[in-house]
Amino acid sequence: MKLIVTGGAGFIGSNFVHHVIEHTDHHVTVLDKLTYAGNLASLDGLPDDRFTFVKGDIADAALVDELVAGADAVVHYAAESHNDNSLDDPKPFLDTNIIGTYTLLEAVRRHSVRFHHISTDEVYGDLELDDPNRFTEATPYNPSSPYSSTKAGSDLLVRAWVRSFGVQATISNCSNNYGPYQHVEKFIPRQITNVLRGERPKLYGAGLNVRDWIHADDHSSAVLTILDKGAIGETYLIGADGEKNNKDVVELILEQLGQPADAYDHVNDRPGHDLRYAIDSTKLRTELGWQPRYTDFTAGLAATIDWYRDNEAWWAPQKDATEARYAAQGQ
Ligand SMILES: NC(=O)c1ccc[n+]([C@@H]2O[C@H](COP(=O)([O-])OP(=O)(O)OC[C@H]3O[C@@H](n4cnc5c(N)ncnc54)[C@H](O)[C@@H]3O)[C@@H](O)[C@H]2O)c1
Numbered sequence: 001m002k003l004i005v006t007g008g009a010g011f012i013g014s015n016f017v018h019h020v021i022e023h024t025d026h027h028v029t030v031l032d033k034l035t036y037a038g039n040l041a042s043l044d045g046l047p048d049d050r051f052t053f054v055k056g057d058i059a060d061a062a063l064v065d066e067l068v069a070g071a072d073a074v075v076h077y078a079a080e081s082h083n084d085n086s087l088d089d090p091k092p093f094l095d096t097n098i099i100g101t102y103t104l105l106e107a108v109r110r111h112s113v114r115f116h117h118i119s120t121d122e123v124y125g126d127l128e129l130d131d132p133n134r135f136t137e138a139t140p141y142n143p144s145s146p147y148s149s150t151k152a153g154s155d156l157l158v159r160a161w162v163r164s165f166g167v168q169a170t171i172s173n174c175s176n177n178y179g180p181y182q183h184v185e186k187f188i189p190r191q192i193t194n195v196l197r198g199e200r201p202k203l204y205g206a207g208l209n210v211r212d213w214i215h216a217d218d219h220s221s222a223v224l225t226i227l228d229k230g231a232i233g234e235t236y237l238i239g240a241d242g243e244k245n246n247k248d249v250v251e252l253i254l255e256q257l258g259q260p261a262d263a264y265d266h267v268n269d270r271p272g273h274d275l276r277y278a279i280d281s282t283k284l285r286t287e288l289g290w291q292p293r294y295t296d297f298t299a300g301l302a303a304t305i306d307w308y309r310d311n312e313a314w315w316a317p318q319k320d321a322t323e324a325r326y327a328a329q330g331q
Contacts, residue, residue: 007078239279
């Protein structure tokens with residue numbers, strides 16, 4: 001297959017591109033605008049005959065049309081993805097997450113090309129810490145931030161284009177990813193790189209917020225499974241039963257890097273900070289037979305720490321500017 005991967009120079013998109021090149025015969029064309037979050041170095045080492053990079057905006061209708069016309073499928077990762085940035089300036093989130101997704105949908109509609117839309121469990125809002133329930137495909141949408149509301153809007157556009165125009169699309173909503181190539185603004189890389197630089201990790205508020213962690217490589221294998229076997233029009237939740245609160249994650253990182261577990265600082269909590277996310281991925285596991293490979297979060301985290309230790313040249317250029325931005329926000 002000829003795949004277009006939007007946002008393939010970002011964190012999860014680049015992990016997916018490496019996964020596809022390693023595990024399939026597909027050809028991949030990455031379409032990426034290279035915002036501050038995109039990094040061509042994340043795609044180093046890919047074979048020239050299997051991979052093409054196109055710099056461009058998913059909201060550029062002419063460019064998107066030309067690329068989609070020659071493709072068998074589009075896997076859509078490109079997004080403005082950082083909650084904190086969406087609180088500061090929501091407009092780019094509307095431009096990319098809503099208008100960009102609309103532009104892609106119109107192109108796959110015109111050319112009858114298969115579409116897979118990548119989304120997040122944040123569209124469901126949050127759960128109480130002691131709620132026995134987890135999110136399922138039937139949970140009502142209840143997004144909290146400009147980021148999650150634009151992702152929710154893009155999911156609904158995909159559903160409408162399936163129903164109204166017969167677009168051949170599937171959707172996945174995944175929990176929080178960790179792994180290599182994640183920008184240092186995000187929680188886990190920020191804490192790891194702080195400790196690697198001899199600085200103290202920063203914990204939002206009391207750190208009791210719970211996230212359901214999945215390794216990015218497991219997210220990639222799930223997306224390939226859905227692309228291969230998913231039923232058109234269906235939504236699949238992707239998760240690996242990795243619930244952990246932020247305080248425990250910081251303590252684990254400190255421990256694994258040989259520091260006292262309490263050597264971190266508390267910083268201002270994020271406004272509207274979601275309490276807990278938790279995914280029930282039974283549908284994906286039972287209907288499509290998918291299983292995660294990284295079932296031990298501690299081992300996956302250790303491998304991720306090793307990657308950041310070995311790849312300082314990849315993250316160091318972004319670290320100072322990222323910390324300056326956080327400092328200005330009191331975080
Ligand atoms: N990070 C997570 O834990 C997580 C969890 C579930 C779902 N998701 C979803 O996965 C996708 C990827 O997330 P990520 O964490 O890798 O994000 P990221 O910010 O690391 O990467 C986004 C990529 O999209 C590109 N991009 C942004 N705007 C663009 C535009 N207008 N045109 C073309 N390219 C553009 C950026 O340059 C970057 O390479 C997003 O759709 C996000 O909502 C992320």
